[in-house]
Amino acid sequence: MAMEIDGYIAIGKIVNTQGHRGELRIIPTTDFPERFKTMNRVHVNQNGQLAVLEVEKAYPHKSFFILKFRGIDKMNAAETLKGCYLLIPKEELMPLPDNTFYIFDIIGLKVFTTDGRCLGEITDVQQTGANDIYLIDRESQTPLMVPALKQVVLEVDLAAGKMIVELPAGLED
Structure with missing residues (x-):
């Protein structure tokens, strides 16, 4: 399910804010959504600029994951990320079983x-x-x-x- 964007792999899409403290609602685009629970950082392409965001908190909620990034503490700041994809370098892909491919x-x-x-x-x-x-x-x-x-x-x-x-x-x- 993951897709490639500019040499990075999209593992989720930010679809909305969650609450008023800067949390974001993510739709996973990965077959391994559990990875969100242990991630320390993720890349985001916002308006053509690649930024690294530190994950402060992550938890599942219905069919989404809720992520809170360090330094994004208000809903207005979080809203600027709506529509962005969460990206990782290819080296951070989860290994697949033999004879299976992305x-x-x-x-x-x-x-x-x-x-x-x-x-x-x-x-x-x-x-x-x-x-x-x-x-x-x-x-x-x-x-x-x-x-x-x-x-x-x-x-x-x-x-x-x-x-x-x-x-x-x-x-x-």
Whole structure:
């Protein structure tokens, strides 16, 4: 779910203030929202300026996380951050299990069949609940929707920027 912004990874979006003491309501955009409880600092891109904010307090509240940053003690100051994303450097990403990837790593991969035919490039990943769907741009044709299943996706090589798939019968028709 995390997305890449200017070399940083967005892990949450500030959507509103919480109370009048400078707390902010965050929608997590990470699969690891528990990270907010132990974070000491986070980057915020506000009007093109990257700033580092120290986390003073963090706690879950309904489907949000509430964060309080050091030095932001009033609702008016907190309101200036509404709409900003919370960012971390890539080095601070949570490690993933083998053969699982972040969406921003998958987007842009060239997709090939087992016989070497290039199908196109992954332009989006749709999260359906059951399994992800990779949208492959095929230039002059409609996008191809490929299920992210082990029997379909045979290899992902991030270093080479490619994915090898074995399409189920009739998928390209």
